[in-house]
Amino acid sequence: MRRRRPPRRAFVLAMALVMTSSLVACGGDDDDSNSSNEPGAVEVADNVFKPDDVKVKVGDTVTWKWVGDTDHNVTSDEKDLFKSPTQEKGSYEHTFDKAGSFKYTCTIHTGMNGTVTVASL
Numbered sequence: 319m320r321r322r323r324p325p326r327r328a329f330v331l332a333m334a335l336v337m338t339s340s341l342v343a344c345g346g347d348d349d350d351s352n353s354s355n356e357p358g359a360v361e362v363a364d365n366v367f368k369p370d371d372v373k374v375k376v377g378d379t380v381t382w383k384w385v386g387d388t389d390h391n392v393t394s395d396e397k398d399l400f401k402s403p404t405q406e407k408g409s410y411e412h413t414f415d416k417a418g419s420f421k422y423t424c425t426i427h428t429g430m431n432g433t434v435t436v437a438s439l
């Protein structure tokens with residue numbers, strides 16, 4: 319009975335294949351989990367903006383959503399930049415087309431303040 323040795327060449331080739339495929343397997347799978355948190359969403363609660371500091375980019379729209387039980391408004395410190403009606407329910411949007419840090423307040427409630435930080439593109 320004769321023993322057949324595997325051809326050496328095939329062995330080398332097989333090793334090369336194993337090494338190549340393990341290298342390929344190392345390329346980690348990018349987990350692009352889209353966060354459901356909208357960056358430009360602010361809740362207008364009773365006497366607090368949540369969060370009171372949002373960061374967006376030029377061209378982004380910030381949406382304030384009233385969630386409290388009493389009247390509030392969203393009024394920019396910079397005159398006439400943006401101003402929502404005073405309301406108890408609903409929402410208000412403003413699109414920021416320049417970079418900077420924009421403070422705003424609820425004119426009814428002292429200390430109810432927020433900031434929108436707009437980054438340039």
Ligand SMILES: [Cu+2]
Binds near residue numbers: 365390426430
């Ligand atoms: Cu208020």
